[in-house]
Amino acid sequence: MTITDLRHTIETIFRIERARLIASLARMVRDVGLAEELAQDAFVTALSEWPRTGVPTNPGAWLNAAARRRAIDLIRRNRMLARKHAEIGRDLSEEDEGGVAAIEAAMDDEVGDELLSLIFIACHPILSPEARVALTLRLIGGLTTEEIARAYLASEATIAQRIVRAKRALGKAGLSFEVPRGRERQERLSSVLAVIYLIFNEGYSATSGADLTRPVLCAEAQRLARILAGLAPDEPEVLGLLALVEIQASRLAARIGPDGLPIPLTEQNRARWDRLLIRRGLLALERAEALGGALGPYALQAALAACHARANRPEDTDWARIAGLYDLLCLVMPSPVVELNRAVAHSMAFGPDTGLRLLDDIDPTSLAQYAPLPAARGAFLLRAGRPADARAQFELAASLSRNERERAFLLGRAAACSQNADQNKV
Secondary structure, eight states: OOHHHHHHHHHHHHHHHHHHHHHHHHHHHSOHHHHHHHHHHHHHHHHHHHHHHOOOSSHHHHHHHHHHHHHHHHHHHTTOHHHHHHHHSOOGGGOOHHHHHHHHHHTOOTTOOHHHHHHHHHTOTTSOHHHHHHHHIIIIIOOOHHHHHHHHTOOHHHHHHHHHHHHHHHHHHTOOOOOOOHHHHHHTHHHHHHHHHHHHHHHHSOSEESOSOOHHHHHHHHHHHHHHHHHOTTOHHHHHHHHHHHHHHTTGGGSBOTTSOBOOGGGSOGGGSOHHHHHHHHHHHHHHHHTTOTTSHHHHHHHHHHHHHTOSSGGGOOHHHHHHHHHHHHHHSOOHHHHHHHHHHHHHHHOHHHHHHHHHTSOTTTTTTOTHHHHHHHHHHHHTTOHHHHHHHHHHHHHHOEEHHHHHHHHHHHHHHHHHHHHHHO
C-alpha cells in the first residue's frame, strides 16, 4: 500500500468513526468544541503512527484510546480533576484506560446511544433552533460548513458563525451534558427530528462533491430514526420521519446509473427498489396516521413518498393525490422549496403550463442560487415543446450545482434539448 493509499484509508476510517468519537469524548470533557478538537488530535496521531505501525485491527478502538488519553491529560492540566472526582466518585489520576470505561458507564443514560445523546445535547434550548441543527450536523453528520450552508440555503460565513457561537454558548453554560428526560425531551424533539431529516437529505442528494449520494449518511439517519421511534413509539411525527427516511432510502440503489449520473424517478427500475424498506416505511406511516398525525409535516412527506412506493409503474402514480398532499404541506410547512416541489407535482398532474405558472409565483430571490429551480423550469419547458428555452434553464441549473454528477446530468439534458430543437427545425 502506497503512502497515498494509506492516508486515504486513514481518512476514510476517521470519517466513519468521527461522530461516535466526538460523542464519547463530549460526555467525558463536557465540551463539544473540545471533544471535536480531541477527535481531530487522534486523527493527526493516527496519520503519524499508522504508516509506521500499520492500521490496527480495531482502528475505532485505537482512535478512542488515543483521544481518551489526551482528554485525561487535559483534564489534569486544566484542574478539572476535582470536578470529575465529585461527579463520578473516582480519582482519574489513579485510573488507567479502564477508569475511562468506568466513567462512561457511570455517565450512561436511558437513551443508550452516544450519537443520539449528542444530538439531544447539541439541541439544548440555550441555542437557537438554527444553531442546534447546524451544530449537530457538523458534529454528528460530519458535514462541512459549506454543505450545511447549501442545505440551509444560507451563506457559508453565516453557518460558520452559528457553529462557533453555539460551541461557545454550550461551553460557557457549564452544562452537565445529560440527556434530556421527560417533558424537556419532548420539547426538544422537533430540533432532533430536523437534524435527522437534514442528515438524511444530505446523504440522499449530496450538495457537493463527486458522488450523487452518501449512503453512509442515509444509513446513519435511518439508524437514529429507528432508535428514536423505539424510545417514542406513540409520537406520530417520530414515526412520520421514520416512514419518510425508510421509503426514500428504498430507492437509493435505483437512483444512479452505471455512469454515476442520476436517474429521474419516473425512469427508475422499480424492481431495484428495496421492498423491505418500503414495507417498514408504510407500517410506520400507518402507525403515525392511526395516532392522529396524518397532517404532521413528516407524515405528509412520508405519504407523498408512499404514493410513489405503491405505484408499480410510473404511469400508475396518482399525481393528483400527490398534488393535493403538496397543497396541504404548503399550509403546514410553508417554504420556497415546498412550493417548488408542489409546482412539480401539479405539472405532472395537470400539465407543464400549470407548473410554470406556479413557479412564477415563487419569490425568485428566495431560490436564486438553488439549482433545482431552473432544472424544474427546464423540464416543464421541454414538456411544453420549448426546447431552446429549456436548454437555457438546464445550463443555468448546471452552473449553480456544486455536485459533479448532478452538473453532468444537467448539461446532458441541455445537450439533448439542442438535439430536440434541431429536429424540430427539420
